[in-house]
Amino acid sequence: MANTSTVTDDIALGTALDSAFLALADPVRRAIIARLSRGSATVNELAEPFAITKQAVSRHIQVLEAAGLITRTREGQRRPCHLDPAALERLTSWIDGYRLAAESQFRQLDAVLASLPEQTPQ
Amino acid sequence: MTNPVTVTAPAGTPFIDVTRDFDAPPDAVYRAWSEPELVARWLGPRRYEMVIEEYDVRTGGSWAYAHTAGDEAYGFRGVFHDVTPGESITQTFEFAGAPGHVSLETATFSDLGDNRSRVSIHSVYQSIEARDAMVDSGMEGGMTEGFERLDEVLSA
Numbered sequence: 001m002a003n004t005s006t007v008t009d010d011i012a013l014g015t016a017l018d019s020a021f022l023a024l025a026d027p028v029r030r031a032i033i034a035r036l037s038r039g040s041a042t043v044n045e046l047a048e049p050f051a052i053t054k055q056a057v058s059r060h061i062q063v064l065e066a067a068g069l070i071t072r073t074r075e076g077q078r079r080p081c082h083l084d085p086a087a088l089e090r091l092t093s094w095i096d097g098y099r100l101a102a103e104s105q106f107r108q109l110d111a112v113l114a115s116l117p118e119q120t121p122q
Numbered sequence: 123m124t125n126p127v128t129v130t131a132p133a134g135t136p137f138i139d140v141t142r143d144f145d146a147p148p149d150a151v152y153r154a155w156s157e158p159e160l161v162a163r164w165l166g167p168r169r170y171e172m173v174i175e176e177y178d179v180r181t182g183g184s185w186a187y188a189h190t191a192g193d194e195a196y197g198f199r200g201v202f203h204d205v206t207p208g209e210s211i212t213q214t215f216e217f218a219g220a221p222g223h224v225s226l227e228t229a230t231f232s233d234l235g236d237n238r239s240r241v242s243i244h245s246v247y248q249s250i251e252a253r254d255a256m257v258d259s260g261m262e263g264g265m266t267e268g269f270e271r272l273d274e275v276l277s278a
Contacts, residue, residue, distance in 0.1 A: 005262070016149070018216045031258070034258040035258065036259075038254065097257075097260050098129055098131070098138075098256075098257045098260030099127060099129040100262075101167060101260045102127045102129055102140055102142070102260070103126070103127050104168055105164060105165065105166060105167070106125070106127055106144075106164075106165060108163065108164035108168065109144070109151075109154055109164040110144065111163075112126070112153065112154050112163045112164045113144060113145070113146040113150055113154055114146075114161055116146075116150055116153070116154070
């Protein structure tokens with residue numbers, strides 16, 4: 001019989017990854033994560049770039065908090081949001097997303113180049 | 123991994139630098155970068171269709187295209203400020219969704235010998251904030267692409 005605690009650990013990890021991926025399956029939440037990867041921010045600061053209501057942004061932040069991707073602290077009247085350091089390790093770093101997009105594009109260019117007729121030697 | 127892309131966005135500067143090597147001679151890479159029919163086949167994220175309005179790669183030529191997917195359409199335009207065929211292309215770049223935020227990019231094409239080439243792209247934004255916003259948008263897009271590719275790997 002399989003070791004019960006190992007199976008439970010796998011389920012817990014799988015659930016955590018599921019909720020993190022689900023939390024990121026939304027462009028507003030991805031944009032919030034991108035902004036927080038550059039530094040902490042309050043809900044007002046996070047809501048600024050979006051046309052949706054502050055309440056809607058708050059709901060997105062709750063989803064990210066529940067998924068363990070962000071934490072909130074209290075500093076006087078402010079309650080800034082922070083990207084969770086462990087979550088930051090699991091996610092691609094700030095520049096890597098841009099790099100992934102560039103890679104994907106250049107792989108397409110590789111395919112285009114491979115499809116061109118042989119060049120005559122110079 | 124063959125031919126990795128290097129991307130740097132140095133803190134305190136409004137630059138993004140991208141370098142990528144190709145297993146093809148420089149004239150082929152330059153063709154793929156300057157002929158509209160070829161450009162349409164690779165430029166931009168895979169999930170979008172590329173619709174080119176114009177793409178006139180010569181000094182003073184204009185360019186405009188849109189990335190589309192269903193109802194979504196993202197337009198881009200600019201001018202080719204300076205073109206030295208086979209060697210370098212300097213152009214302006216503006217996203218229709220952020221009018222007035224014009225960046226300047228220079229792509230240089232060099233011969234590595236052995237039928238291989240290198241393309242180096244130096245992009246200059248009007249502010250560090252504008253540069254950061256571009257990297258952010260890449261992060262969101264890249265994360266989507268990354269997860270999609272992860273899906274493909276996982277479902278194999």
